[in-house]
Amino acid sequence: MYVVIMGCGRVGSSLSAGLERLGHEVSVIDRDPQAFRRLGADFRGRQIVGQGFHREVLTAAGVERADAFAAVSSGDNSNIISARVARETFGIDRVVARIYDAKRAAVYERLGIPTVATVPWSTDRLMRMLLPDGVASAWREPTGTVAILPLPVHEDWVGRPIRELEQATGCRVAFIVRFGTGVLPKSDTAVQAEDTVYVAAVSGTVSDVTAAAAAPPQEA
CATH class of the missing domain: 3.30.70.1450 (Regulator of K+ conductance, C-terminal domain)
Incomplete structure (x- = not known):
């Protein structure tokens, strides 16, 4: 698969590395060039500097041939906008956005954008480890x-x-x-x-x- 990832923080860089280990081709977008340091010297994919919801940036990342798109930056608005552009403009079926605000996540789910609501998900994971x-x-x-x-x-x-x-x-x-x-x-x-x-x-x-x-x- 060819996967475009918007956001090269801890989640984005970890996701990129994991996908590459499984043999997938990855392109990463981030507005901060220094963020790509997290990818490590062995990263073979594309590194695109820019806002992940701009069409020209997405095109440079190869979104037109992408099989999947993940928006995992630190901003809810940026994530959902870029996810909608990937889905609605470029026709990518496999799209997911990380959302911090659980109430917003419900709205975006109704729009057809699968989301990971970070706080409830993390809370559940912690409870699984703490409780019987x-x-x-x-x-x-x-x-x-x-x-x-x-x-x-x-x-x-x-x-x-x-x-x-x-x-x-x-x-x-x-x-x-x-x-x-x-x-x-x-x-x-x-x-x-x-x-x-x-x-x-x-x-x-x-x-x-x-x-x-x-x-x-x-x-x-």
Whole structure:
């Protein structure tokens, strides 16, 4: 693949090196010529000085033949503008933009630009390392409002219907992995031993949801 990367900071330079190691051809854009020092002496791709959303700069980077484009500079506005130009003007299908503002990320996702919302993503990664298995979210939508997480449940939930687990935890069961296969449960689907239950929960309620599921069901 031929990949154009806008931004040669720590992320851009690391991404460039990783792609080259995998045998891909890379072109890097940055407005600061000194930024290319991060690429190292072994970098074989193009180094283009300029603003990544200017057409002439993108053309010099070879965007017209690019298979993919990544906007990973330190500016949200620059990233989304360059990503939209790459997608809408040059017709690149594989486009992604790094965004710091999670609310903006949701808007850009609706415009068809895949984004990496840096703060929520980093938070989730850190939580995975700090918290017990199964507590940190497996996926979070761009605004960071809703998370999908595997939910450890008390053994007494086995045999109880999904609707009771949802009522007790205040979350929605998204799917179950049962014997290695994903299952979309109905409200009367019973929890089985060895099920991995994935739920959708609002951010800020994960601790309460986890605590409720870890407790045995309360009899009415």
